[in-house]
Amino acid sequence: MQQMMKQMGIDVDELDAEEVVITKSDGEQLVFDNPDITVMDARGQETYQVVGEPETRDGAGGATAVESSEDAGNAGGIPDEDVEIVAQRTGVTEDDARDALEATDGDLAAAVERLE
Known part of the structure; x- marks a missing residue:
């Protein structure tokens, strides 16, 4: 990771x-x-x-x-900055990035890995 x-x-x-x-x-x-x-x-x-x-x-x-x-x-919200980082790194929409972050309890690395 x-x-x-x-x-x-x-x-x-x-x-x-x-x-x-x-x-x-x-x-x-x-x-x-x-x-x-x-x-x-x-x-x-x-x-x-x-x-x-x-x-x-x-x-x-x-x-x-x-x-x-x-x-x-x-x-329980995810900071917008985290959503933007995940969306930029993976090329997905911010909604998809937010969903991945929520599913991984805000873990940026896990969210990126989940979306790739």
């Missing part, structure tokens, strides 16, 4: 991080403690995938609730 990704010009690495904070436009923060982070470099375009359960904090930084990733606005 890694060799195939390398041939397509895609490098995938793990990133060691203690915390990831996403600040939404309304000031609310999603804080991921000890997340699993994958960095994919596709010919100079880096994509970061953060996996974990976020804690929701209000703009003041105080914890308000723990939400699942579905509640946090992800709704």
Whole structure:
């Protein structure tokens, strides 16, 4: 799998991080403690995938609730950037690329392999 990704010009690495904070436009923060982070470099375009359960904090930084990733606005959805990458690499429509990504739980390499 890694060799195939390398041939397509895609490098995938793990990133060691203690915390990831996403600040939404309304000031609310999603804080991921000890997340699993994958960095994919596709010919100079880096994509970061953060996996974990976020804690929701209000703009003041105080914890308000723990939400699942579905509640946090992800709704089990696949990022548009990932869909575009898979569609470009395989030459399929974005709908087909999204279906493959959903079937592989967002795994870019597996989605590309599934479509080739």
